[in-house]
Amino acid sequence: MPIWFYWAAASAVFAALTAIFAKLGLQGINSDFATFIRTIVxxxxxxxxxxxxxxxxxxxxxxxxNWLFLILSGLATGASWVAYFKALQLGNASQVAPIDKFSLVLVTIFAVIFLGERPNSQEWLGIGLVAAGVLVLAFKR
Incomplete structure (x- = not known):
């Protein structure tokens, strides 16, 4: 496996722990204030x-x-965190997290539009399956 795979897998594990820890930590406090504490940490x-x-x-x-795109990335990250923590405060982690992971689909679409990346048919199939999985998990009854 290439080294990036291990870093990406670690990211997935920590992202999953983020949802669980955040859901537990949000009890009884404002989600925006919780995001502020998280940012300090x-x-x-x-x-x-x-x-x-x-x-x-x-x-x-x-x-x-560098400055322009790192600032834009920081603003997007901050907006994502605020929205994610509010969603976690209001909903179930097992439903919020899959919708958040719809970002996988959006990253592919944005990479095609802005970075000129060209996924092959197998990759598009995988992205389609992710999108379907998000819908199934997020709207379970």
Whole structure:
């Protein structure tokens, strides 16, 4: 397996734990405030990680394009977290998480439009199955 696969698998495990821990942590508090606390924890963890691995870079090494797209990514992430925590507060984790994972389908569509990626028929089939699975899981009765 290529190394990116292990990182992606770790991401999936941590994303799953995020939903469970967040659902438990949201009890009795505002979801936006919970997102703020989560963000502080993430910042502290990243400062520790960057310091430990000595991966700090001078801000002057970023180009205008880097700044633009990292800021846009940060804003999209923040909006995603606020919406996700509110959805978790209001709904079941087992229904919210699959809808959140519809992002897999959207990433593929956006990658085709904005990055020029061209999935093959097998990949489109997989994306279609993910979309169907999201619908089945999210709207179960």
């Amino acid at each position: 993430i910042m502290m963890a990243l400062v520790a990680f960057l310091s430990y691995t000595k991966k700090w870079q001078p801000l002057s090494s970023l180009t205008g394009k």
